[in-house]
Amino acid sequence: MKIVTSGLTFLDIDAYAGCVAYAELLNLQSEDAIAFSSATINESVTQTIRSWDVPFSTNYVPKDDDTFILIDVSEPDFLEKHVVIDRVEEVIDHHVGYEQFWDEKIGAKANLEFIGAACTQVYESWVKAGRFNEMSETSARLLVSGILDNTLNFKAGVTTDRDREAYEELLKLAHLPADWPALYFEECEASILSDLEHALINDTKVMNFKNLHVEKIAFGQMVIWDGKRVINEYRDMLTMTMNTQATDWFVNVVSISDGQSFLIASGDDVEVWAKKILDVSFENRLAHTDRLWLRKEIVKQDLLT
Numbered sequence: 001m002k003i004v005t006s007g008l009t010f011l012d013i014d015a016y017a018g019c020v021a022y023a024e025l026l027n028l029q030s031e032d033a034i035a036f037s038s039a040t041i042n043e044s045v046t047q048t049i050r051s052w053d054v055p056f057s058t059n060y061v062p063k064d065d066d067t068f069i070l071i072d073v074s075e076p077d078f079l080e081k082h083v084v085i086d087r088v089e090e091v092i093d094h095h096v097g098y099e100q101f102w103d104e105k106i107g108a109k110a111n112l113e114f115i116g117a118a119c120t121q122v123y124e125s126w127v128k129a130g131r132f133n134e135m136s137e138t139s140a141r142l143l144v145s146g147i148l149d150n151t152l153n154f155k156a157g158v159t160t161d162r163d164r165e166a167y168e169e170l171l172k173l174a175h176l177p178a179d180w181p182a183l184y185f186e187e188c189e190a191s192i193l194s195d196l197e198h199a200l201i202n203d204t205k206v207m208n209f210k211n212l213h214v215e216k217i218a219f220g221q222m223v224i225w226d227g228k229r230v231i232n233e234y235r236d237m238l239t240m241t242m243n244t245q246a247t248d249w250f251v252n253v254v255s256i257s258d259g260q261s262f263l264i265a266s267g268d269d270v271e272v273w274a275k276k277i278l279d280v281s282f283e284n285r286l287a288h289t290d291r292l293w294l295r296k297e298i299v300k301q302d303l304l305t
């Protein structure tokens with residue numbers, strides 16, 4: 001069986017949707033495949049989305065002859081815990097850094113491109129297979145939501161025309177309400193704020209950076225509608241939560257409504273690093289940017305600096 005899966009610690013809507021829609025495509029092509037993850041499904045998969053009838057397995061244990069398809073992840077140390085790396089047959093991801101690793105392992109079956117959403121790549125796989133008109137309404141709805149989320153309603157710098165085209169085409173099959181973007185992001189924010197600590201931990205990665213003078217930091221991200229409100233009302237809780245995760249940490253509060261990121265640094269080393277790569281100034285460990293930055297864009301910026 002082909003196990004379509006993603007990362008180790010948490011699953012966002014881009015990964016969740018991409019796994020479900022790609023497994024559906026494989027099933028249509030008479031392949032034995034399921035979408036599976038044992039990771040925590042985060043708040044970007046809203047209660048509304050969870051109420052849809054989504055074929056997604058959370059308790060399957062892979063067998064010795066299973067193979068794996070990775071969606072929305074390619075970092076070898078960050079894969080779903082059941083994945084056996086030598087039995088990965090395909091990777092579809094939009095994060096940078098491990099192109100050469102996968103090229104050497106699986107060649108052309110590694111589809112690694114820096115675009116807005118892995119869901120866009122999955123949509124394109126359907127088109128390439130000539131089966132797009134057979135996609136279920138549920139998969140189309142999921143992919144629409146994954147693209148919206150990962151491109152931040154097309155305001156994120158990672159957004160490409162391919163993401164916009166995929167979204168427009170998927171909308172035709174999705175039959176969602178016209179105000180779905182606002183409904184989706186408001187529901188995400190309400191869910192995050194109802195359990196801020198948990199949401200932040202679920203979207204925190206321990207990472208190292210070329211330009212950073214400490215070995216590693218915990219990098220938390222929160223994508224919400226109104227960042228100013230969250231900073232004003234919840235900053236102490238953000239700080240306390242990150243202090244439980246690591247000595248050195250960084251939080252990126254992504255504010256969709258006003259197109260900014262609010263950045264919080266744990267101390268001097270992290271502040272110096274962020275200043276250097278993002279050209280921002282901090283006051284009392286807090287900075288804000290004049291555009292939206294996603295964590296994966298900050299990773300890229302670090303590599304380019």
Ligand SMILES: [Mn+2]
Binds near residue numbers: 072094118150
């Ligand atoms: Mn993604």
